[in-house]
Amino acid sequence: MLRVKTHRIIRWIIQLVFLGFVVLAFAQTRYSVPVTFQNILLRSDPLLLAVTSIAYRVMIAAALPSLILVAVTVLFGRFFCGFVCPLGTLIDISDAFIKKRLRSFPVLKNTKYYILLFLVIAAVLGASLVHFFDPLVIFERSLVLIFYPVFTYLVSSFALIQTPVYTESMIALCVVVTIIGLNLLRPRFWCRNMCPLGALLALFSKISIFKFSFLEGCNKCSICEKVCPTSAISIEAQKIDSGECISCLRCQYECPQDAVKYRMSLAPTRIDLGRRQAITALGASVLLAPLARSLMHRRILGRLIRPPGSIPERDFLNACIHCGKCMKACPTNGLQPCIIEAGINGLWTPKLAARIGGCEKNCNLCGQVCPTSAIRKLPLEEKTYAKMGTAVIDRTRCIAWEQDKVCLICDEACPYNAISSLNETIRGTTLLRPFVDERICTGCGLCEARCPIEGRAAIEVFSIGEERKRRGSYITEEKVNLRACEEKIEDIPSGFIIDN
Amino acid sequence: MDNITRRDFIKISAGAALATLLPKPLLGAENTNGPVIAVAHGEKSKLVHTAVDLMGGIKNFVKSGDVVCLKPNLSFASNTDCGATTSPEVVKGMVQLCLDAGASRIFVVDHTIQDPTLCVERSRIEEAIIDKKVSLVTLQQERQYTEIEVPGGKQLTTIQVAKIIQDADLLVNMPTAKSHSGTGVSLGIKNLMGLIWDRGYLHRVNLHDAIAELATVIKPGLTIVDATKALTSGGPGGPGKTVILNKVVAGIDPVAVDSYTVGIAQWYKRSWTGNQVQYIKAAANLGLGEIDTNKMQIKEAAA
Numbered sequence: 001m002l003r004v005k006t007h008r009i010i011r012w013i014i015q016l017v018f019l020g021f022v023v024l025a026f027a028q029t030r031y032s033v034p035v036t037f038q039n040i041l042l043r044s045d046p047l048l049l050a051v052t053s054i055a056y057r058v059m060i061a062a063a064l065p066s067l068i069l070v071a072v073t074v075l076f077g078r079f080f081c082g083f084v085c086p087l088g089t090l091i092d093i094s095d096a097f098i099k100k101r102l103r104s105f106p107v108l109k110n111t112k113y114y115i116l117l118f119l120v121i122a123a124v125l126g127a128s129l130v131h132f133f134d135p136l137v138i139f140e141r142s143l144v145l146i147f148y149p150v151f152t153y154l155v156s157s158f159a160l161i162q163t164p165v166y167t168e169s170m171i172a173l174c175v176v177v178t179i180i181g182l183n184l185l186r187p188r189f190w191c192r193n194m195c196p197l198g199a200l201l202a203l204f205s206k207i208s209i210f211k212f213s214f215l216e217g218c219n220k221c222s223i224c225e226k227v228c229p230t231s232a233i234s235i236e237a238q239k240i241d242s243g244e245c246i247s248c249l250r251c252q253y254e255c256p257q258d259a260v261k262y263r264m265s266l267a268p269t270r271i272d273l274g275r276r277q278a279i280t281a282l283g284a285s286v287l288l289a290p291l292a293r294s295l296m297h298r299r300i301l302g303r304l305i306r307p308p309g310s311i312p313e314r315d316f317l318n319a320c321i322h323c324g325k326c327m328k329a330c331p332t333n334g335l336q337p338c339i340i341e342a343g344i345n346g347l348w349t350p351k352l353a354a355r356i357g358g359c360e361k362n363c364n365l366c367g368q369v370c371p372t373s374a375i376r377k378l379p380l381e382e383k384t385y386a387k388m389g390t391a392v393i394d395r396t397r398c399i400a401w402e403q404d405k406v407c408l409i410c411d412e413a414c415p416y417n418a419i420s421s422l423n424e425t426i427r428g429t430t431l432l433r434p435f436v437d438e439r440i441c442t443g444c445g446l447c448e449a450r451c452p453i454e455g456r457a458a459i460e461v462f463s464i465g466e467e468r469k470r471r472g473s474y475i476t477e478e479k480v481n482l483r484a485c486e487e488k489i490e491d492i493p494s495g496f497i498i499d500n
Numbered sequence: 501m502d503n504i505t506r507r508d509f510i511k512i513s514a515g516a517a518l519a520t521l522l523p524k525p526l527l528g529a530e531n532t533n534g535p536v537i538a539v540a541h542g543e544k545s546k547l548v549h550t551a552v553d554l555m556g557g558i559k560n561f562v563k564s565g566d567v568v569c570l571k572p573n574l575s576f577a578s579n580t581d582c583g584a585t586t587s588p589e590v591v592k593g594m595v596q597l598c599l600d601a602g603a604s605r606i607f608v609v610d611h612t613i614q615d616p617t618l619c620v621e622r623s624r625i626e627e628a629i630i631d632k633k634v635s636l637v638t639l640q641q642e643r644q645y646t647e648i649e650v651p652g653g654k655q656l657t658t659i660q661v662a663k664i665i666q667d668a669d670l671l672v673n674m675p676t677a678k679s680h681s682g683t684g685v686s687l688g689i690k691n692l693m694g695l696i697w698d699r700g701y702l703h704r705v706n707l708h709d710a711i712a713e714l715a716t717v718i719k720p721g722l723t724i725v726d727a728t729k730a731l732t733s734g735g736p737g738g739p740g741k742t743v744i745l746n747k748v749v750a751g752i753d754p755v756a757v758d759s760y761t762v763g764i765a766q767w768y769k770r771s772w773t774g775n776q777v778q779y780i781k782a783a784a785n786l787g788l789g790e791i792d793t794n795k796m797q798i799k800e801a802a803a
Binding site for chain 1: 621
């Protein structure tokens, strides 16, 4: 029994080390920390590479490290699920607390292949839906939208730290609670039945070079079959499905006869998919992919401001994996998850909610951390030229225009001098009032964030004039000249009393 | 002044007696009743030391064991050469003086307008955090404030003011000299807006009067204006025109310091006096200090 225990402890340690790594990478996704390892796990996810590249029709170069995972899986099997995957670890932890299960629930292990098939066909049809199912994305997003606000809130009760807010956390919470709740049916229910990354790795694992197999001496005691957390073992057929196996080694360690062994074996394992179910998956993609591409809301509201350097909207929706890393990175908390603003499939995509926080001039972190370059990795200087939209003043609500107040906070907030304060006489009162130069305004929304009136700001960023480029520089000579224009038009502030 | 000899006494008395005979305009600089304004110019790192010495030395302000709050202007995440934030060298000079005087704790505080991390980074203010006793505290959370009443206030009746300054023995206001699209200039009294929670509220009432009323409840023991450079247009956030002055202006009287500083540069390409700045005039009208530069004792020295 000792070696069984030792083995379990070792596996737990490995899992917790990887979990710790993911949490560390998450914590270090913040301003003033250079981006090196922070997004490496998401970039190593072959499911993301495959689905986003197919949907976007461009190979996502940033995600190429995932080929390493494919290669290693072909060699050693689907160990990723059993040792590395942070969602798997979370599921294992919660599994440890579950005592009673609904034993009668059937095994649905092919479902994950249908989900994978569904995702791939939808991608071929031009819509990436991977964010609903990819375990690494689900975990990362849960860290950002659930763990981060909760953790900082708790810590802030005894330490002074910034507490972020997110406009959407509940749907993300429902997803992760459902996944963990499925454990009540069977241990690792999600991993064996639903996870499309698991399915993809399983396909490679079926042809893996090292796998478990039975040796002489098996007395069919079926201990291995019982302890296998993924039901990969069939003692009757004397077979171990290397696609299902997550290389947790339990069978090998628990076998009293030493009759199961991890060793080199070239024979691939078969896969049997039901034709009816495959057709269902196809039908679902055909139905949902076009729906997912609906962009109605964006057109109607004109208030969907994407992070600076985001690629064109259609491509963006396909390349973005909705992981929330940019939202964690944003120092002003201005990047927020969309709910329906970007259409049905835009759930959790980032938008600049400038009323919460604008886009700081000296920060380009969102593009740095984006694992798929849906937000381009622009140098700091170029980022300031990537126009996200244009600020529009609502003169009926602005207190400088409507109530003759000395305000001009928008002018002072603007780091690009796009807002001028000019004398304007209204009803006999001459006062400085703000004007926006739409040629210089980048749509950063720092003005909207700071507008002092209650509720909706009197200056708001609309997607007017936004620039979205797949490639090429945002810096043009015209823009540089405009910004360098030495003579900013400035009238004498009303804080001065001019003697006549 | 340690011991006054009889000879000194006679000299001073004679001088004073003579002075009473002089015509009034000549008296200006010799006025012994008006507030003292210390102006140091020259080497950046020594400016504060020189100015405080002109004010009678740091011992006049900081006693051993005191808790001191320094309030530089760190509002904007713009580079130090832009002139929108107080130079770290100037703040460091004051920190050093306080440490030398035996201060037990020194807090460098501000409620920044832009993101605090970026403001701290761009203003290089961490260069002034030179000792374990010195801490940088950004006041971004409501619970760092307590509400106090503003007696006799017309624009403000109550205001949420940073707790940390209420608990300190001394508050040193360390603004930078800059223009301001609303108030014309932003100097010492205007800088106090970085010690309250809801600054937007001041814009929704009469801004100039509200700033003056704020100065009735937040009273720095010393104001040191960083005029090493002045952002003379495009303020308060910049970018705009800057002129290099290599000066600091110090004083106890907040109105006098601001009023004097208005005259050391041209703002928006014009010369102004303190009386022409609404918030300074309003503060003087509330009896917070001397606005007439002729009634101040200006002491200048090179650093």
